[in-house]
Amino acid sequence: MYDYARTYYPRQQRWAIRYRLPDGTEKTHTSTSEERKAQALASIKAKGFQLISCRKLYPFNTERNQHNFDLIHNICANAMHDMDTGETPYNAAEYDRLAETKEKAERLFCLPLPVAWVPWEVLKDAKELATAAINHRQDACIAAGRPDLVRYC
Numbered sequence: 001m002y003d004y005a006r007t008y009y010p011r012q013q014r015w016a017i018r019y020r021l022p023d024g025t026e027k028t029h030t031s032t033s034e035e036r037k038a039q040a041l042a043s044i045k046a047k048g049f050q051l052i053s054c055r056k057l058y059p060f061n062t063e064r065n066q067h068n069f070d071l072i073h074n075i076c077a078n079a080m081h082d083m084d085t086g087e088t089p090y091n092a093a094e095y096d097r098l099a100e101t102k103e104k105a106e107r108l109f110c111l112p113l114p115v116a117w118v119p120w121e122v123l124k125d126a127k128e129l130a131t132a133a134i135n136h137r138q139d140a141c142i143a144a145g146r147p148d149l150v151r152y153c
Contacts, residue, residue, distance in 0.1 A: 058123045059115050076098040080102070
């Protein structure tokens with residue numbers, strides 16, 4: 001008889017532990033289980049190193065979403081170019097927002113493939129930009145009179 005209880009593996013978890021050595025050098029340790037995280041924290045405390053942060057990491061599929069980040073980058077760059085050339089009226093607040101979003105898309109595009117382990121703040125930004133790209137594609141399909149293509153976005 002096959003024992004399913006033995007083959008069940010909980011979802012892999014990771015934590016990034018940052019600490020500072022006495023000479024001021026910062027190090028990062030990545031733990032893949034609660035036990036290893038506890039051991040690493042105890043070791044850091046026992047050696048007298050300064051703990052900077054202990055953050056949980058989440059998996060994000062970058063292979064499926066890189067084209068979304070590229071699309072958002074291109075949309076922002078085109079809108080900024082239109083403002084620079086005078087095709088659209090210049091709005092400083094909008095230009096700054098576009099520049100910030102463009103930089104965020106560039107950073108997310110450079111995450112490791114196929115899956116990146118990122119903290120919650122980065123995961124939130126990545127999902128937000130990926131959703132914005134999907135919504136842009138859907139709006140473009142509807143504006144072009146092809147609502148039948150929305151399911152492919």
